[in-house]
Amino acid sequence: MGIKAGNQLEMVTARIEGKPDWSEHWFSLTCGPRLVKGGKVWLSPLSEGFKDSHVLGVGSRTAIGFPASRGKLFLVTFLDSLSLEAEAKVMQAIGCLEAMNLDGGASVGLAHQGQVLLPPGRNLTNVLVVYDRKYRAPAQLKESWERFQKGYRPSPDPSVFFD
Structure with missing residues (x-):
């Protein structure tokens, strides 16, 4: 996922669509697997190179996505365990045109106004x-x-x- 000039959001599945031109992004985030593409649930983790049972199985998750207007970013953390398919359906249901899974579980922490509300389970x-x-x-x-x-x-x- 990248943010280009003019706040234009872009999501590319690099192993399938080819690498984006990183120089066009002010900010980019590599993550996956892809959950929603063009407003439809889109799951192909093996073709994206994901093989870890923690990713493919059921677990707590975090996802990022954006609606068709591309005017907002949704960052969603699921503390209850769910599958990639369930995560994709939630991201689609909240209006994401595009969405990807991020690292979850012990990699999730939340701080607000200088206070740690949810400590991560490992050093980040x-x-x-x-x-x-x-x-x-x-x-x-x-x-x-x-x-x-x-x-x-x-x-x-x-x-x-790193490329």
Whole structure:
């Protein structure tokens, strides 16, 4: 999933549709398997390279998706165990045109206003941070977004870029 200039959301199943042009994304998130594509439940985890029984079985899950308007992002955490199919149907039911599974279980934590409401079950190396009107994004982050909107595209450092 990526956010392009103009807040355009894009979701690509890279192993099936081919890799997107990462330089077009200000932000991108690799995850999976894909749950909803074009508004329909779309599950093909094995063709996407997912083989782990924790992913393919029943478990607590987190998903990300967006509606046809592409005007919002849905980030949903399921604390009760469910299958990928059940997760996909929920994401479709809340109006997602596109949706993907994220890591769940011990990888899920939730903090709000500086308080940890749900501690993760393990140390996390990545987090999604959501800013709002009350808790605004740092100036440096806003400046990065504005530069991207104006056409600035940094060249990735090959020593830290993973493809």
